[in-house]
Amino acid sequence: MQFEVIAKCHTTRARVCRMKLAHGVTMLPTFMPVATQAAIKGLTPQQVESLGITLILNNTYHLNLRPGIKVLDEAGGAHNFQGWNRNLLTDSGGFQLVSLSKFTDITEDGALFASPFNGEPTMLTPEESISIQHSIGADIIMQLDDVVSSLTVGPRVGEAMHRSVRWLDRCIEQHEKSGRKDKQNLFAIVQGGLDPALRDLCLDAMIERKDQVAGYAIGGLSGGEEKDVFWKIIKQCADRLPSDRPRYSMGVGFAEDLLVCVALGVDMADCVFPTRTARFGVALTFKGPLNLKLGKHTKSMEPIDKNCPCPTCASGMSRAVLHHIVTIETAGAHALTVHNLVFQAQVMGGARDAILEARFPEYLRSFFFDYFGDAGYPEWCVNALRSVGVDLMQGVDLPLVQGSGVKWEYSDAA
Amino acid sequence: MAQAQLEGAQRVGSRFPKFTFILDQGKQFGPRVGRLCLTRPSNCLPNHVIDIRTPNFLIGTSRGVVPHFSRDHVHSANGISWINVSFESFLEQTPPVPTYQAGSQPLHNFLGFDSSKHIVSLSLRDPLDAREMPPNGNSHVSALCMRGVRKVTPADWRSYVLTMQPDIAFALSDTPFTAAPHSQKRLTKSIERSAAWLADLLRPLENTDDSPTESTPTLNVFVHMAGGTSTSARRAFSHSLTETLHGLEANAVKPLRCLDEGVAGYSFDLAALHVRPAPLSTHHDRGGGIEIAENSLSLQNSESLAQTPTPNTAGTPTSLSSSMIEPLSFLSLAPTLDELLRASLDPLPVAKPRLVTDVRSPHEILRLIRDIGVDVFDAGWAVKAADIGVALDFIFPVPSEHDNSPDHRKRDIGHNLYDAKYAHDFVSLTDAFLAGHNRTSSSKTPVCPCAACSPVSSTSPIQHSKVDVQSHQAHSDDGTNREQFLPPFTRAYLHHLLHTHEMSAHTLLVAHNVAVLDALLTGVRTIISGHADQNEAAAIFAREVTRFEEVYDGTMSVLHTARDNWKDVKYARENKDARSVHSTEVQ
Ligand SMILES: [Zn+2]
Numbered sequence A: 001m002q003f004e005v006i007a008k009c010h011t012t013r014a015r016v017c018r019m020k021l022a023h024g025v026t027m028l029p030t031f032m033p034v035a036t037q038a039a040i041k042g043l044t045p046q047q048v049e050s051l052g053i054t055l056i057l058n059n060t061y062h063l064n065l066r067p068g069i070k071v072l073d074e075a076g077g078a079h080n081f082q083g084w085n086r087n088l089l090t091d092s093g094g095f096q097l098v099s100l101s102k103f104t105d106i107t108e109d110g111a112l113f114a115s116p117f118n119g120e121p122t123m124l125t126p127e128e129s130i131s132i133q134h135s136i137g138a139d140i141i142m143q144l145d146d147v148v149s150s151l152t153v154g155p156r157v158g159e160a161m162h163r164s165v166r167w168l169d170r171c172i173e174q175h176e177k178s179g180r181k182d183k184q185n186l187f188a189i190v191q192g193g194l195d196p197a198l199r200d201l202c203l204d205a206m207i208e209r210k211d212q213v214a215g216y217a218i219g220g221l222s223g224g225e226e227k228d229v230f231w232k233i234i235k236q237c238a239d240r241l242p243s244d245r246p247r248y249s250m251g252v253g254f255a256e257d258l259l260v261c262v263a264l265g266v267d268m269a270d271c272v273f274p275t276r277t278a279r280f281g282v283a284l285t286f287k288g289p290l291n292l293k294l295g296k297h298t299k300s301m302e303p304i305d306k307n308c309p310c311p312t313c314a315s316g317m318s319r320a321v322l323h324h325i326v327t328i329e330t331a332g333a334h335a336l337t338v339h340n341l342v343f344q345a346q347v348m349g350g351a352r353d354a355i356l357e358a359r360f361p362e363y364l365r366s367f368f369f370d371y372f373g374d375a376g377y378p379e380w381c382v383n384a385l386r387s388v389g390v391d392l393m394q395g396v397d398l399p400l401v402q403g404s405g406v407k408w409e410y411s412d413a414a
Numbered sequence B: 001m002a003q004a005q006l007e008g009a010q011r012v013g014s015r016f017p018k019f020t021f022i023l024d025q026g027k028q029f030g031p032r033v034g035r036l037c038l039t040r041p042s043n044c045l046p047n048h049v050i051d052i053r054t055p056n057f058l059i060g061t062s063r064g065v066v067p068h069f070s071r072d073h074v075h076s077a078n079g080i081s082w083i084n085v086s087f088e089s090f091l092e093q094t095p096p097v098p099t100y101q102a103g104s105q106p107l108h109n110f111l112g113f114d115s116s117k118h119i120v121s122l123s124l125r126d127p128l129d130a131r132e133m134p135p136n137g138n139s140h141v142s143a144l145c146m147r148g149v150r151k152v153t154p155a156d157w158r159s160y161v162l163t164m165q166p167d168i169a170f171a172l173s174d175t176p177f178t179a180a181p182h183s184q185k186r187l188t189k190s191i192e193r194s195a196a197w198l199a200d201l202l203r204p205l206e207n208t209d210d211s212p213t214e215s216t217p218t219l220n221v222f223v224h225m226a227g228g229t230s231t232s233a234r235r236a237f238s239h240s241l242t243e244t245l246h247g248l249e250a251n252a253v254k255p256l257r258c259l260d261e262g263v264a265g266y267s268f269d270l271a272a273l274h275v276r277p278a279p280l281s282t283h284h285d286r287g288g289g290i291e292i293a294e295n296s297l298s299l300q301n302s303e304s305l306a307q308t309p310t311p312n313t314a315g316t317p318t319s320l321s322s323s324m325i326e327p328l329s330f331l332s333l334a335p336t337l338d339e340l341l342r343a344s345l346d347p348l349p350v351a352k353p354r355l356v357t358d359v360r361s362p363h364e365i366l367r368l369i370r371d372i373g374v375d376v377f378d379a380g381w382a383v384k385a386a387d388i389g390v391a392l393d394f395i396f397p398v399p400s401e402h403d404n405s406p407d408h409r410k411r412d413i414g415h416n417l418y419d420a421k422y423a424h425d426f427v428s429l430t431d432a433f434l435a436g437h438n439r440t441s442s443s444k445t446p447v448c449p450c451a452a453c454s455p456v457s458s459t460s461p462i463q464h465s466k467v468d469v470q471s472h473q474a475h476s477d478d479g480t481n482r483e484q485f486l487p488p489f490t491r492a493y494l495h496h497l498l499h500t501h502e503m504s505a506h507t508l509l510v511a512h513n514v515a516v517l518d519a520l521l522t523g524v525r526t527i528i529s530g531h532a533d534q535n536e537a538a539a540i541f542a543r544e545v546t547r548f549e550e551v552y553d554g555t556m557s558v559l560h561t562a563r564d565n566w567k568d569v570k571y572a573r574e575n576k577d578a579r580s581v582h583s584t585e586v587q
């Protein structure tokens, strides 16, 4: 990996970086769409590439089940298998294992779980996770970590953090001897739950191993914790992680979360949200999400966003047509998936330009005003951005919204 | 309704394109080649002529969209030049939402079709939907939308057509989708209503004085050939089209002397002949998307049909109402599809295009070309094959090296990619065609140009920031020549996508199957037009059809197996979803 910081925000911790991997250059900060099973829902890889997306994510847990490592090896890796020529990242499989398996028992050796095929106890070790990810062949691979829910409290959190560090060492060793270091890059995952002291211990240990890791993820968040706790942990980690390594915030996908994370110094994020919400008929826009199932869109001849460069909006596809097909025709899902992926990319591309042109604080202010101006700002966003020198409330007279403040259009009876 | 009519009236001034059919070669019955030519008013576009060589195909839509395709796929797909929109799904709103589309070519623009590339026709009903429906009336057709059955009058239909300005409109037809058998009385009524409704659509357009220099704009109207499974009823309907009109009837359609003068083409919707109408309660499963009728009668083989009762007469009457004891002579005959089509076409002029919907196999297409001279087929069966995971794999004419397999089994017309044997099969979707990436100058095997076999990199990805150019520059410098075809998607990958319920599978398969259908019809045209002598052309074509029938399995068994597999995977998933709140995509 060649990693270069090419611009920094004068106020916040935001930065623009150039990350060159075996499958090309990805400009950061960026959002990574999730192709769980080696396909972005309903699209072809060529369509995804045409949207200006250069880095996507595959899930190791799923690919290991189907098509399985044998097929991926025969295909020469997941890039070849799915016809994707750009950069690819895989997770370790640990998260899905814990959240999808009937039982998972974490031992020092690895994660013991019931095989989804035959129910037999099966072990996923750090070494195995890495070697599966070697078969997949992603440009960025993740260490196996000991995942606990972000709502867990007590000694289990500390145990998981310490074990994640020990497992990182085993992943590093497996990766070092694979001879694949020139093509694949191992990321560490900072754990430690919501406890700043544990996070610091984890950061100490993982930063010590900097020479063996290409980048860092911030894990163990986005699991329903208080947003004010979420951003403080992100900030704590981003502040301490080395500036010459990319920082990846896992499971973050709402536009406001993305921009807060970018302001705090995060370079990469992923989430299934934009593609999943598309299948339920929701289009993401700079004025907030638009639920196209709602009756009010029935006769609207407007596109979702006439300034959006996505193929759906550029073709003039009206909200009325979308209302007619979403959640019924697969083509409706395709149209919104394309739009939502472009929206995410526009939010992040806009951030890159703003950072480069030294106007990132203004970009934040105008984004939040467009997005939340009708309802009020989520208080946690205001707090988070104040911590890096941007006051959203400056010059605006809007209420503060407690809680997550996520904007949503609820369905109507239509 | 009132508003739609008003808008329709306002737009009558805008002109319809001129639609012509030139029969280059061929006779009343037998293989023929021709050209469909759509000329838009010259002030419309620089590229205002759409030329379609026949035999060719049209692709139908579901709720106004080509199934599984995003708009960019519709534009890039090979051979898609004619798209049919069935209007009934829009009857969910009153007035129907597309009628709000302003400007010229509202139907094209509402649905995102390209007026320089796509002929877009409009029918009220989905010609592939043969489910049982409440009866039509003397002045309405029962149409189906998600909110239930809607009655559409000829006046409604005329207004929708004038408002939406399709390139071609299908006249309303009184096709009974009620329990068979149908009495002679019912058939007579069907013929009379269909003719009257056609006449209504053919009434001259008012207010056409905006371009005195050009000839009167006329709607391009296709008529469904009524008469059901009765040859005499079919003949009667055709005669009603050609007979000279008098009095009020003549006045209504002036200057036309007979209805046929205003008819641009003839259509045959086989759906009602293929199956006994299924009860309306059968949910139209478009999301999973396949409805190969369970009781589909093998019409692939016209000969075998002669020995089987036709579907409409096969039903066991549950009650003996008086209408069922009509003269048996009308019903007891079991004419072949061939005879039915001939009965309709016999009295009609030779040089008008003939369209058949709901064909079920390449074999049926070839026979209809050979025996009747059908010019346009709908691609519904190829799309349905894609729905159930089948990649079509056949070629016409059959190359000489393509002989029977060693075990003398016929070749399947495609691959059921659900089958476990494809899990490790890393070749492109067909044997009959090469992938663009694998083409060589020496090989005579043609290339399948579809998005699955011959994908190409996007030439100008969207740039989201000024520095994005670095991503794209650097990538093309890395030796990826953007002009070249990328490696094809493999059977193993499609197998994986099907078993993981990924929608991309169906997108790629529709693209591929439509391309294979396009190649079939291109092959047909090459054979027929390759011989100046018509009789020779017909004989050579017939020989090639026989060869095709010898090599490829006409029972389409691969589709039936695929449908079973598709069901298994679908139901397994539904059960799983019911058991667990976890989606496969938790993150
Ligand atoms: Zn858009």
Ligand SMILES: [Zn+2]
Pocket: B429, B448, B449, B450, B451, B452, B453, B454, B511, B512, B513, B515
């Ligand atoms: Zn193909």
